[in-house]
Amino acid sequence: MRILIVEDELDLQEAIADGLKIEGYAVDICDNGEAAYELLFEVNYDLVVLDLNLPKMDGLEVLGKIRDEKPELKVLILSARSSVNDKVKGLDIGANDYLAKPFDFPELEARIRNLLRRKFVQESAVHFCGAIKVDLSKRIAFVHEDEISLTKKEFALLEYFLLNKDRVISQEELIEHVWDQNADSFSGAIRVHVATLRKKLKAVLNYDPIGTKIGEGYFLSDKAGDANA
Known part of the structure; x- marks a missing residue:
């Protein structure tokens, strides 16, 4: 999942970004409203x-511009403005x-996990595909x-x-959601990481659960071993 951190306190920005990267998220950063606005409409976070x-915006x-133009994008406000009126205004917008x-990082990360699950209209943190099971809360x-x-x-x-089970996902989409702004789309990193993931899964499943649709992308299915094209 790809997250944008918009925070002008650089030490805090770096601490949040480093913590989320350790948890496996792709993270981009910026420190002013104008830069955030530009990034938000260039990248599908x-x-x-x-x-x-x-500063600047x-x-x-x-937030108002996001809701006008990208109503489905999840937004978590992080602010020193802790009064009830400020919270109500932010939530109303x-x-x-x-x-x-101040906040504890585990609480921030838990709230992020919860919001990302909501995006996909899933109530459970545990997801299955055949014999594959992933616990998104524990990240196991x-x-x-x-x-x-x-x-x-x-x-x-x-x-x-x-x-996104059973849906073909292009390399461009994987770059947008699994890598950060420093990713080189021509480096072959996607193919390498998909290949290593495939190898590990195939070793225990005895079939390849990641299908390839030539010219379009990859997809995960419990029948993918017979569906490569």
Whole structure:
């Protein structure tokens, strides 16, 4: 999942970004409202963590523009403005959640997980595809009830495949949602990570659950081993 952090306190911005990257998210950063507005309409983010006290364009103004133009985008407000009136105003404009500073990182990460699950209209944190099971809360993957060891990027790929099961996903879409703004779409990184994920899954499943539709992309299915084209 790809997240934009909009925060002008650079130490806090870096701490949030580093923490979310450790958890396996693709994270982009910016420190002012105008830059955030530009990025938000160039990139298809899954969620935005938005401070309110921003230079160049206030966070509430950014939020209003998001709701006018990208109503489905999840927005978590993160702000030192902790009064009830500020929270009500942010939620009324269209924020999905509001977390006052100071905060504990585990709470922020839990709220992000919850919002991302809501995007896909899923109530459960556990997702299945045949013998594959992924617990999105604990960020653990299983095959036949045995935990499988995945890198952060492999887990992020499997998570995105599961949330879009049986749908063909292009390399461009994977770049947008699983990698950050520093990704090189011509580096072959996607093919390498998909190949390593496939190898690990195939070793325990005895078939390849990730199908390839030539010229279009990849898809996850419990029948994918017979569906490559």
